[in-house]
Amino acid sequence: MKNIIVLGATGSIGDSVLSVIKQNKNKLNLLGITFNSNISKAKDIINEFKLKNVYSDSNESYESLMRTFENNYDLNILRDKSELEELLNKDDVDIIVSAISGFAGLESTLMAAKTGKTILLANKESIVVAGDVVLPLAKEHSTDIIPIDSEHNAIFQCLNSDKNTDDVSKIIITASGGPFLNKKITQLSKVTKKEALNHPNWEMGAKITIDSASLVNKCLELIEAKYLFDLDEKFFELVVHPQSIIHSIVTFIDGSSICQMSNPDMRVPISHALSGDSNRLSLNFTELDFSTLKLTFQDFPKDRNGIVDIAREICKEGGSSGTIFNAANEIAVQSFLSDKITFDKIYDVIYRTFDAIPVSKNIDIESVYEIDIETRMEAKKVVKSIS
Numbered sequence: 001m002k003n004i005i006v007l008g009a010t011g012s013i014g015d016s017v018l019s020v021i022k023q024n025k026n027k028l029n030l031l032g033i034t035f036n037s038n039i040s041k042a043k044d045i046i047n048e049f050k051l052k053n054v055y056s057d058s059n060e061s062y063e064s065l066m067r068t069f070e071n072n073y074d075l076n077i078l079r080d081k082s083e084l085e086e087l088l089n090k091d092d093v094d095i096i097v098s099a100i101s102g103f104a105g106l107e108s109t110l111m112a113a114k115t116g117k118t119i120l121l122a123n124k125e126s127i128v129v130a131g132d133v134v135l136p137l138a139k140e141h142s143t144d145i146i147p148i149d150s151e152h153n154a155i156f157q158c159l160n161s162d163k164n165t166d167d168v169s170k171i172i173i174t175a176s177g178g179p180f181l182n183k184k185i186t187q188l189s190k191v192t193k194k195e196a197l198n199h200p201n202w203e204m205g206a207k208i209t210i211d212s213a214s215l216v217n218k219c220l221e222l223i224e225a226k227y228l229f230d231l232d233e234k235f236f237e238l239v240v241h242p243q244s245i246i247h248s249i250v251t252f253i254d255g256s257s258i259c260q261m262s263n264p265d266m267r268v269p270i271s272h273a274l275s276g277d278s279n280r281l282s283l284n285f286t287e288l289d290f291s292t293l294k295l296t297f298q299d300f301p302k303d304r305n306g307i308v309d310i311a312r313e314i315c316k317e318g319g320s321s322g323t324i325f326n327a328a329n330e331i332a333v334q335s336f337l338s339d340k341i342t343f344d345k346i347y348d349v350i351y352r353t354f355d356a357i358p359v360s361k362n363i364d365i366e367s368v369y370e371i372d373i374e375t376r377m378e379a380k381k382v383v384k385s386i387s
């Protein structure tokens with residue numbers, strides 16, 4: 001039995017993880033969750049899984065849990081971060097799923113990196129903002145990081161879970177193109193939130209859905225891939241594949257290309273990652289119908305070259321450059337979702353903010369937090385100036 005803690009269990013990735021656990025109750029056990037504000041969903045999870053441990057960083061959520069479960073002596077309601085850290089380090093914890101959205105996921109991903117357990121990583125932002133800190137920390141503590149972002153999990157599967165990439169010639173990261181496939185940036189000034197949040201293939205949280213619509217998600221994923229597979233950015237190519245069936249392709253030096261395919265369902269990469277070294281877990285999935293399947297590919301749109309160039313620069317430079325990029329993007333996305341800027345201005349906020357903040361080569365965790373705050377302030381100024 002593998003015991004699992006899900007950080008950010010009330011979100012979209014959380015849903016998929018819990019669904020895989022439910023289908024494999026003889027092998028997987030949900031030992032604890034963290035969440036932020038979705039109290040009713042957290043309570044449902046607690047009841048359904050007869051949960052033993054729960055943590056929320058929100059006082060309101062904590063108090064509500066205390067009121068509801070005060071007579072439930074089997075449930076451990078954690079009060080503070082030190083108790084969460086203690087839980088993550090307990091001997092019976094095997095797997096920690098990092099599924100909080102955005103920069104907010106960094107803190108608990110760092111905690112998990114120090115445990116020596118296995119992290120299933122969805123929170124790509126923690127790698128983008130602090131790859132130079134998180135990965136060495138995980139290495140130092142012998143913590144394995146298995147990606148569940150579908151493209152990265154696909155690459156991981158194509159590499160046969162092997163860390164050796166000496167025989168890799170090229171890795172193609174596929175992108176659906178999102179709801180604005182084939183639209184130029186100049187055509188995006190009037191798109192609505194509803195349109196931007198309506199992804200054609202995937203159901204996900206709001207932040208990543210907007211990132212997918214702007215294609216900034218692929219930039220974050222390029223940086224994530226560079227760190228996770230420890231390969232130079234020039235090995236990675238971004239290609240649009242609107243059907244989201246092939247999740248990524250690895251070409252080896254002998255001319256073989258291996259891809260991983262499935263319907264767009266996050267439970268597939270999650271099942272793979274949860275199985276670890278054991279046999280694959282069974283999943284109630286929708287089969288691909290190869291007799292009707294039409295797979296198409298097209299170039300990544302040229303007018304997004306500027307943003308991809310920044311991502312490639314970040315891969316080469318490291319340091320605080322990813323922190324700046326991520327914070328600028330998070331403010332841009334929030335500003336679009338709160339009607340402060342139009343969709344096309346997301347790029348302007350990123351470009352202008354990225355240009356305004358100097359990059360430091362050497363970062364530690366304190367400086368990541370400082371640079372994140374400084375960048376958010378600058379990005380907010382940019383938003384004000386263009387809205």
Ligand code: NAD
Pocket residue numbers: 007008009010011012013014034035036037038057098099100101102104105122123124125148149150202203204205206207208266
């Ligand atoms: P979501 O918005 O649906 O869920 C986010 C979760 O994080 C919730 O449980 C929420 O309570 C928690 N959370 C948010 N802010 C928090 C805070 N300040 N403190 C503590 N907890 C907080 O997001 P999602 O779509 O599930 O995405 C989660 C992560 O997985 C993101 O980094 C995203 O990029 C990545 N990811 C998601 C998908 C997907 O299909 N949804 C695919 C690939 C990667």
Ligand code: MG
Pocket residue numbers: 149150151221
């Ligand atoms: Mg992805």
